[in-house]
Amino acid sequence: MIKHVPVLLVAIPLVVAFMLPIIGMVNRTIRTITAGVAIVIIMVLSYLLIQDVMICKKIFYYMVGSPDPTALFEHGLTFPIRIALKIDQFSLLFIIMATTLSFLFYLFSSQYIEENERKNYFTVLYVCMVAGMMGMLIANDLFTFFVFLEILSISSSALVSFRTERKHPPYAGYKYMFVSSIATSFFLLGIAFLYAQYGSFNIDYLKKVMDGTVLDKIAIVMLILPLAMKCGVVPMHMWIPDTYSEAPAPISSMVKLGSLICLYGLFRIAFTFGSHVYVSYELGILFILFGVLSMFVGVTQALIQKDVKRLMAFHAVSQVGYMLLGVGVGLSVIKSGDASFAIYGKIAMIGGLFHVINNALYKGLLFLTSGIMVRHYKTRDLNVMHGLAHYDKFTALVFMIAALAISGIPPLNGFVSKLIIYESVFHYNPLLTLIAIFVSVLTLASFMKVFYSAFLGMPPERKPVEQPILVKFSMVILSIIIVAIGLFPQGIIKLLIEPAVNALATF
Amino acid sequence: MSAIILYITFVLLFTMGLFALIFKRNLIKIVIALNILDSGMNLFFITLGYRHNATAPIFTLLPWDTHITMVLPTPQALILTNIVIGFATTALMLGVAILTYRNNKTLDTRKLRGVEEL
Amino acid sequence: MRLISVVAIVVIFGFIFVGILHLHPIGEPVGNPRILYERPPLGIDTQGVTIMDDYFLRNGQVETGSNNIVASIVFDYRGFDTLGEATVLFIVVSSISMLFFTFLKSKSIVSAGVPRARQFPRIESRIITFGAFLMYIMILSFGIYLVVHGHVSPGGGFQGGSVMASATALLLISFYITRHMQRTRKIFSFFESLGLTIFIGMGFAGIGISFLYNFLAHGTTVFGKIIPFGPNPGYLISAGILPWLSLAVGIEVFFGLSLILVTLFHASGVKNNL
Numbered sequence: 001m002i003k004h005v006p007v008l009l010v011a012i013p014l015v016v017a018f019m020l021p022i023i024g025m026v027n028r029t030i031r032t033i034t035a036g037v038a039i040v041i042i043m044v045l046s047y048l049l050i051q052d053v054m055i056c057k058k059i060f061y062y063m064v065g066s067p068d069p070t071a072l073f074e075h076g077l078t079f080p081i082r083i084a085l086k087i088d089q090f091s092l093l094f095i096i097m098a099t100t101l102s103f104l105f106y107l108f109s110s111q112y113i114e115e116n117e118r119k120n121y122f123t124v125l126y127v128c129m130v131a132g133m134m135g136m137l138i139a140n141d142l143f144t145f146f147v148f149l150e151i152l153s154i155s156s157s158a159l160v161s162f163r164t165e166r167k168h169p170p171y172a173g174y175k176y177m178f179v180s181s182i183a184t185s186f187f188l189l190g191i192a193f194l195y196a197q198y199g200s201f202n203i204d205y206l207k208k209v210m211d212g213t214v215l216d217k218i219a220i221v222m223l224i225l226p227l228a229m230k231c232g233v234v235p236m237h238m239w240i241p242d243t244y245s246e247a248p249a250p251i252s253s254m255v256k257l258g259s260l261i262c263l264y265g266l267f268r269i270a271f272t273f274g275s276h277v278y279v280s281y282e283l284g285i286l287f288i289l290f291g292v293l294s295m296f297v298g299v300t301q302a303l304i305q306k307d308v309k310r311l312m313a314f315h316a317v318s319q320v321g322y323m324l325l326g327v328g329v330g331l332s333v334i335k336s337g338d339a340s341f342a343i344y345g346k347i348a349m350i351g352g353l354f355h356v357i358n359n360a361l362y363k364g365l366l367f368l369t370s371g372i373m374v375r376h377y378k379t380r381d382l383n384v385m386h387g388l389a390h391y392d393k394f395t396a397l398v399f400m401i402a403a404l405a406i407s408g409i410p411p412l413n414g415f416v417s418k419l420i421i422y423e424s425v426f427h428y429n430p431l432l433t434l435i436a437i438f439v440s441v442l443t444l445a446s447f448m449k450v451f452y453s454a455f456l457g458m459p460p461e462r463k464p465v466e467q468p469i470l471v472k473f474s475m476v477i478l479s480i481i482i483v484a485i486g487l488f489p490q491g492i493i494k495l496l497i498e499p500a501v502n503a504l505a506t507f
Numbered sequence: 508m509s510a511i512i513l514y515i516t517f518v519l520l521f522t523m524g525l526f527a528l529i530f531k532r533n534l535i536k537i538v539i540a541l542n543i544l545d546s547g548m549n550l551f552f553i554t555l556g557y558r559h560n561a562t563a564p565i566f567t568l569l570p571w572d573t574h575i576t577m578v579l580p581t582p583q584a585l586i587l588t589n590i591v592i593g594f595a596t597t598a599l600m601l602g603v604a605i606l607t608y609r610n611n612k613t614l615d616t617r618k619l620r621g622v623e624e625l
Numbered sequence: 626m627r628l629i630s631v632v633a634i635v636v637i638f639g640f641i642f643v644g645i646l647h648l649h650p651i652g653e654p655v656g657n658p659r660i661l662y663e664r665p666p667l668g669i670d671t672q673g674v675t676i677m678d679d680y681f682l683r684n685g686q687v688e689t690g691s692n693n694i695v696a697s698i699v700f701d702y703r704g705f706d707t708l709g710e711a712t713v714l715f716i717v718v719s720s721i722s723m724l725f726f727t728f729l730k731s732k733s734i735v736s737a738g739v740p741r742a743r744q745f746p747r748i749e750s751r752i753i754t755f756g757a758f759l760m761y762i763m764i765l766s767f768g769i770y771l772v773v774h775g776h777v778s779p780g781g782g783f784q785g786g787s788v789m790a791s792a793t794a795l796l797l798i799s800f801y802i803t804r805h806m807q808r809t810r811k812i813f814s815f816f817e818s819l820g821l822t823i824f825i826g827m828g829f830a831g832i833g834i835s836f837l838y839n840f841l842a843h844g845t846t847v848f849g850k851i852i853p854f855g856p857n858p859g860y861l862i863s864a865g866i867l868p869w870l871s872l873a874v875g876i877e878v879f880f881g882l883s884l885i886l887v888t889l890f891h892a893s894g895v896k897n898n899l
Contacts, residue, residue: 021817199677200676526634558653564693
């Protein structure tokens with residue numbers, strides 16, 4: 001049965017999502033529990049794979065619909081004819097992150113979003129979003145990747161405009177959909193260029209037959225730029241603040257998670273095709289450039305914001321920069337021929353990928369706390385807020401943990417990954433490290449501003465309502481993970497990150 | 508050689524769609540531009556699968572001779588997917604545009620919030 | 626800002642232009658068109674096949690039993706994509722229902738309680754309503770034909786479903802009925818979920834071998850007629866799970882698109898901003 005796990009990761013959320021409208025007509029509690037159970041099942045399945053994939057270094061292939069699903073080629077052919085799914089160490093790292101976090105955000109949303117008939121559709125779209133992420137992570141086929149990218153973006157944009165009775169959310173959803181349809185059009189063009197030359201969509205097969213023609217290079221650009229657009233790196237980040245700030249709090253976290261999944265696609269395509277088309281050095285430089293721009297522009301824009309969610313959204317832009325910086329340094333030296341990859345390139349990649357996980361954790365937690373703040377103050381304006389810590393010590397503590405983690409203060413997880421990035425990038429170019437440290441200091445300053453205005457000061461006029469149990473529970477779990485990773489980073493790096501980097505860097 | 512007109516049409520459609528996407532300020536016109544872009548993509552995919560003197564890949568009641576060829580079938584299957592996705596995008600964007608108009612009483616992106624504060 | 630956009634578009638234009646110059650000439654794609662007719666009537670034959678399209682053309686009919694190679698790709702070889710595609714449609718239907726939720730609760734000028742003759746005096750015509758009813762039946766049967774014959778002739782679930790949904794649109798604009806809004810929406814929603822559940826259920830039914838495996842083809846009594854390579858008049862009882870998947874998609878597309886139409890039609894009649 002374990003050989004079917006790759007397809008079950010997508011099929012179980014989908015089958016539950018298809019039946020949820022019927023279940024929702026019958027009973028709403030059962031509906032909430034069913035959706036939660038589906039996410040728990042795929043979470044458990046992804047944990048079951050750790051032993052096989054991460055420790056025994058086994059790679060799972062699955063040809064959907066084939067008489068023998070684990071055989072790559074049928075009838076003695078040299079190319080795959082069906083859709084291939086693949087789980088290797090790199091994708092399993094992201095699968096574990098996505099399932100765990102979407103389960104925690106689901107717990108939060110199940111009591112945070114008010115209960116009415118509209119919540120049926122909310123749950124349906126949420127589960128579809130999880131299925132879209134899983135599909136992108138397991139796809140070894142460019143067109144399947146494209147289809148699940150569309151599933152992810154359409155369901156996210158509908159959820160972004162969830163609060164239609166307010167003035168701005170529909171336009172935010174429109175903007176997100178607009179950006180992602182442009183991105184996916186170009187992505188499809190890249191796929192078409194590759195198909196015209198080699199007659200296949202399979203990533204592994206394309207990697208084998210690619211020989212670096214001009215068309216290959218154009219196709220790589222067409223595949224990379226849309227995904228960078230969906231991650232919100234700086235020249236293409238205009239949709240980020242609106243989308244993140246208008247969405248409900250758990251959806252902001254989920255959209256952030258989705259953009260990290262797009263980052264997965266970016267890394268996967270850059271590393272798989274880059275060296276075969278002889279552009280890995282140029283791509284590495286491009287990533288570093290994007291990274292530095294994102295870090296700097298994101299944090300400087302965040303400093304001047306008065307709106308708490310917009311501020312956090314700009315920090316999300318700036319955090320993506322760190323990951324691109326770390327992985328870009330690794331990518332640019334991977335083919336250099338000397339020992340620089342072994343000395344610092346690999347460590348930079350470990351830092352970059354570790355930062356992806358850490359960032360998903362604390363950024364999600366920050367968006368969740370912002371939801372509680374906004375619900376209490378009925379506004380997102382920081383100038384109006386004051387003194388929540390007088391009554392709600394819990395939220396203050398959780399926000400403190402997340403804010404210190406994002407600013408890179410020991411002993412929290414953000415410090416570890418940032419330190420790895422600083423140290424390894426210093427070998428490459430000391431100036432980049434200086435910029436990164438400077439950005440980190442600015443991040444701390446801006447979050448101190450938020451903490452001061454939202455939690456300190458005069459007590460608020462009215463007492464906050466007590467948060468429901470699941471809301472608190474999900475936030476506590478997230479804080480515990482953040483502190484635990486910060487205290488014992490060695491274990492998770494050895495278990496999850498290092499195999500992932502090895503899988504990414506071999507070709 | 509006259510078949511090159513297919514590629515020319517694709518490039519024209521794609522560039523037209525892109526121009527309209529960037530320079531049109533009306534939410535409905537942007538959706539139309541996206542549809543033009545999508546049509547261009549579909550045309551391109553179909554063109555990639557074209558073979559000279561070939562029939563459609565369907566065997567029912569096919570006049571059979573020994574030199575028959577067929578066009579590539581995969582692009583046709585893929586644009587079926589792409590058409591449905593394009594339809595879905597259009598429906599959702601139009602729905603959201605209706606709501607935007609009801610909430611803001613305008614469809615002009617310059618008057619809607621958030622454009623200047625890039 | 627305008628200048629940057631123009632420059633960006635010109636750069637993209639240049640990229641596409643250079644890309645097209647390097648493509649294969651039109652009409653001569655990769656692969657080998659000569660190999661199609663040199664094969665035995667039964668069995669899998671991969672002699673000289675270099676790309677997957679030639680494999681499909683050469684073996685698709687024998688392997689899946691479907692005369693329509695495009696249908697065999699859509700539902701068998703790349704069935705997982707089609708599952709994703711059906712999910713996209715499902716997501717859009719759910720999104721439209723969610724976004725227009727507040728509209729559905731309030732009274733529309735096209736719904737019951739308001740005499741139709743006063744609202745739309747021109748529309749009350751016996752010719753229009755009767756003609757629309759006749760057309761409704763004809764369009765619906767054409768759609769059903771397309772769905773059922775998806776594996777032998779051009780057509781299939783998506784095409785037939787959209788044709789059937791256009792009948793719903795005709796019915797809406799000629800009759801202006803959204804009288805039983807809530808009940809209609811529930812029924813449509815139920816059948817839409819049912820169609821998708823059939824689709825993914827067929828996928829799970831083959832999981833003894835693999836997900837979406839065509840377990841009904843190759844000689845079973847249900848839709849398992851073995852078809853030799855070559856032209857034939859078309860047999861309905863072939864192609865294994867393909868007709869079932871096509872039917873499931875047809876149900877889903879018809880009810881899903883109808884749900885979108887009904888919802889937007891109702892919402893267009895709600896006057897106040899909510």
